[in-house]
Amino acid sequence: MSAAAILCGKRSNYFFEDFQSSPSSSSPPVPKRIRCFSSSFSPARSHFDSDHSFSAVNIFSGSSVSSSSALDHLLMLxxxxxxxxxxxxxxxxxxxxxxxxxxxxxxxxxxxxxxxxxxxSSNATQDSSSQFFTQGTATTNGETTPAEDLSSAKVVHMDSTEWVELFVREMMSASNIDDAKARASRALEVLEKSICARATEATACNFQQENIMLKQQLEALIQENAILKRAVAIQHERQKEFEDRGHELNQLKQSVAQYQEQLRTLEVNNYALSMHLKQAQQSNSIPGRFNPDVF
Incomplete structure (x- = not known):
């Protein structure tokens, strides 16, 4: 009989110790007299059962009352x-x-x-920091369910400080390990999309700037080409004018040569005529004065 009483006392002691170490309740610590109750346990089983049930009822009722008062206080705040x-x-x-x-x-x-x-809302366990997402991963009863694709319209322009705050809020709002993993995975996915969006935007911006620079260079080349065409046309006109003047010069040179030849011929003819005149005067036997206009 004493061995059975000792065994029941150990079981009751284990019950109160387990109840005290449970994380789901925040009731005050079990008094030492309850834990020591089994050591001073009476052999009468009926007396122990009645005291045990009475103590357990008091503990649970005190816990519910404290939880209810804390809840009322929080609702007031x-x-x-x-x-x-x-x-x-x-x-x-x-x-x-x-x-x-x-x-x-x-x-x-x-x-x-x-x-x-x-x-x-249906996302009862999702933190309000998920306002950056259009629709995230809904968590119901500790289980995560996939939702639609996340929108990165608002998170593209977030800086590092905002991302850190977002991760901290997500981790603080997690109810368990699975929820934390789901939130971290969702946040990392949005971060990856944000990085890709930023890279795409930067690439598009660089491409646009490069396209603008190429257009400007093309316009400058077109202007230079127009200037070169005009210069070539002017040079061609000048070259043509120079060639025309060269032809005229050659013609004038030929004319000068012809005129010089005619001048020599006329000089020779004049010399011959003057010689003939002298001979005629010397051979003329009629003295007298002649009209000079004849000669």
């Missing part, structure tokens, strides 16, 4: 938040009132929207 959202924050903080208040304050400051509308 945050009247604009949904009750389910406040209960979830209180459960995640292990019924710690200070931690729950801090978490809800950070949530209110971090999100630019009303948490009541966020909590009432």
């Amino acid at each position: 945050f009247p604009d938040m949904d009750k389910q959202w406040v209960e979830r924050a209180l459960e995640e903080c292990g019924d710690d009132l200070d931690s729950a208040i801090k978490s809800l304050n950070e949530l209110r400051l971090g999100s630019g929207e009303n948490p009541r509308s966020v909590a009432g």
Whole structure:
């Protein structure tokens, strides 16, 4: 009989120790008299069962009362938040009132929207920092389900500080490891899309600038080509004019040569005529004065 009492005492001690170490409740520590209750246990089994059930009822009732009062206090502090959202924050903080208040304050400051509308949507466990996404990964009962593709319209121009804040808010809003992994995967996917979008935008901008530069160079080349064409046309006209003048010069040279030849011929003829005249005068036997106009 004493061995059975000792065994029942050990089991009851294990029950209270397990209840005290449970993370889901934030009730005050079990008094030492309850844990030592098994050591001073009476052999009467009925007396132990009645005391055990009475102590357990008191513990659970005290825990529910403290949780209810903490929830009421949080609802008074945050009247604009949904009750389910406040209960979830209180459960995640292990019924710690200070931690729950801090978490809800950070949530209110971090999100630019009303948490009541966020909590009432189908994405009940998604943080308000997911406002950067069009539709993210919805989390229901700790299980993540894929949603539509993420839109990077608002996250393309985010800087490193905003990305860090986004990751921190996502990790703080995670309810468990799977939810944290899903949030991290979603955030990394959006980051990758943002980087690709930025690279594409930078490439397009560089291509556009290069295209503008090439157009400017092409316009400059067209202008230079027009100038060169005009210069070639002017040079061609000058060359043609020079050739025409060269032909005229050659013709004038030929004319001068002809005139010189005619002049020599006339000089020879004149000399011959003068010689004939002298001979005629010497051979003339009629003296007298003659009209000079004849000669």
